[in-house]
Amino acid sequence: MIVTVTMNPALDITVDAERVGPTDKIRCCADVYDAGGGGLNVARFARALGAPVSAVLTAGGPIGTRLVELLDDAIVPNTFIELRGDTRESFTVNERSTGRQYRFVLPGPVLTADEQLRCLEVIDASATGAAFVVASGSLPPGVPADFYQRIADICRKRQIRLVLDTSGGGLEHITSGVFLLKPSVRELRECVGRPLVTEGEQIAAARHLIDRGVAEVIVVSLGAEGALLVTGDRCWRFAPVAVPAVSGVGAGDAMVAGIVVGLSREWGMESAVRYGIAAATAKLQTPGTSTFDKVDVDRYLEQVPAPTALEGAQDNSRSLP
Template sequence: MSAPVIVTVTMNPALDITVDAERVGPTDKVRCCADRYDAGGGGLNVARFARALGAPVSAVLTAGGPIGARLVELLDDAIVPNTFIALRGDTRESFTVNERSTGRQYRFVLPGPVLTTDEQQRCLEVIDASATGAAFVVASGSLPPGVPADFYQRIADICRTRQVRLVLDTSGGGLEHITSGVFLLKPSVRELRECVGSPLVTEGEQIAAARHLIDRGVAEVIVVSLGADGALLVTGDRCRRLAPVAVPTVSGVGAGDAMVAGIVVGLSREWGMESAVRYGIAAATAKLQTPGTSTFDRADVDRYLDQVPAPTSVVAQCSDLGL
């Protein structure tokens, strides 16, 4: 069997549980209904979405206890090839409640199991073996307790050695400790703010912060997701603004992962960067209209792709942020 084009890495996966409730409030029991269960965590979402888009993909994940076993079972049911590193601790759960009376969404996220030094080393060995022959490695999501903040940098070093392009979507220490080797970085504005330690109020400041990371050699390309405002595509010599497609939202959970999946699938088809990011926006748009972290229909993504406006050039005076 040939190696998958895309390999995703999820160090801290979760069993995503999504329910509806008429009203969420303190003290009283919140009666829930319409429960659904999905294999979640950034990399697993990307793997499921990439497969829905028809791309050859494989997932690397950690899994521990009955919840971890359930997670692997859900991946198998979704026909997503996977390799899991068995943990002594239990895989976490994430809980989302949709409040019907207001349309609000409440998300509860657990920290995950503590990984031992031996388990971390086993993860790196599996990632190294899985990356061999792949075109892209997508590392996405938070790092679990016990894992050093430079762990994603170690993955970047593996990708450099294997000559595989790394796509990274993370936050906090995992993002702040990346120094080199990322092909494409996809932070949200909030994550970019936290990374550079600046409020980044204006578009020019956001572009300046992204260019600062590119100039430092952290990444070659940065796609800043702006939520309902679309995205900024930033390289060393240009910046493009990409507008969103306005649709009613069922759930925003996993939309960023859908964007990553669309971008990487587009690149795996040898599309240009701007076309790939437009595909990412189309995938995120389709994801907004599905419940929980469930997958979308490929036909919907193709339909929304026709509605994504062409990118526009951004000419901005980038403020000196003192970075």
Template structure:
């Protein structure tokens, strides 16, 4: 039987209903009178799927969801025109709550741990992922692991992707990251997550590149893209290290910018673009995401506009000899 190919399948093991609102002042004890709330389907892989769809990619989202919040997440993903492979679970999907303080421009983010998945529910997620990955060029596994998932869960995802021939892009942290030993095509840690891997400060760019290359030398991944927030990103492979500068805009919210980076990089690679061009596209998407509230999607037009403004990367000279 013919299988309809897709560019990207995403896995979100701990999705959330993202609620974003605003208040004049956030302080303890007082009731905080908030403005109107916006609701988005959240969690790393779901965000990547929604953003990749905006950029024109064919994509399927795999995730567990339960209760009224899980139903609302699924409805919102459907409204984003993303096909879903939902695994129904017994406990309700978590919520995440963001408050933008109007008087200062500060942002307060409250993230709940999520439901504990049973072993059977975890296996069902892997079965759905295998089915989706068999038809996909890339799999993006993104976000935290839920309570109850073993720390080597993402290694099982990597093994699955290798078996079906899909390239894995991984964006996670903590135990979910440190227990991965092989099989990743592209790893996207932040500087903080890279520091957690090595328990070192990694204060200089050269130290960050050296740490990323150590992950490559261990056979964990072929490519590392280190997100630097307002400083851009580092692209590291076995034989090159490049720094990409960020574009500076007046940000409405930084939530989801890293997911936009991953989404656009993956879309670029699915179009057979070079790593350099794909990361430039990622910088453009992350910039465009800064202009939107909460985890709502950026526009394709903004991404294209910023893509034209992203400069060429600069070699990290300390490691180019």
């Protein structure tokens, strides 16, 4: 069982518009509604890949009710912590005239101390018997930056492997207990406070976090350039599969889903990351945060090149202070 945790879910609304500009009303069409937020995306994608998964989330108000209904419709088992505040919405507009995409993301409801405690209790109970817990997405207002560390402590106590995909304070305040960390280059840059222009600098930053005991394995997503897999003593570069993108929203979550599903099937780390890249590639072909088809993931998996082992990466990896 894979258990996902989404502290700040969103009702993802994706629409098309001919042109986006100021003042005038923007007439939208082709609206799509999805249960969104990092962990919920991972849960939906993992289920599409045939893995047993359960989602833990917060939900409040009519939007929260709609979110849970969408999960039920997608046959994703879920446990929600009811909030006094309203679940947020995220709004994506695809501008047809230019191909540009505009994304509007709200902060989410403020969680009280009691609601935060209830979240930890539900996560603890839901993690029982799980092989992996995936904590993904931003933390909502009012939640302390070390909240993901508290989840890491729960997983360590239960000897469950934690996969973490977050940014900002939620990432910067992780000190230990993560099995696999999946930052983007931007998130890694913000975490270590360095530009990380070159591949060597990116590897060094990832290895620095491993040396500190933050995580055992780090997968750095490079967007259109693929990914880096970094462990304590080895590193690999993974090339992408070039496809025209319909929407990049949720591609990182699809990568996480593919990796975790691969690991849950006891695949090696390199094979799991290749599966993650195939899932992200399939996700690029769907609108908004809509789910892909497993057949497409399997087809793209055949096109993901074998990774390149980076010789000498270890020699340059301890340069960060």
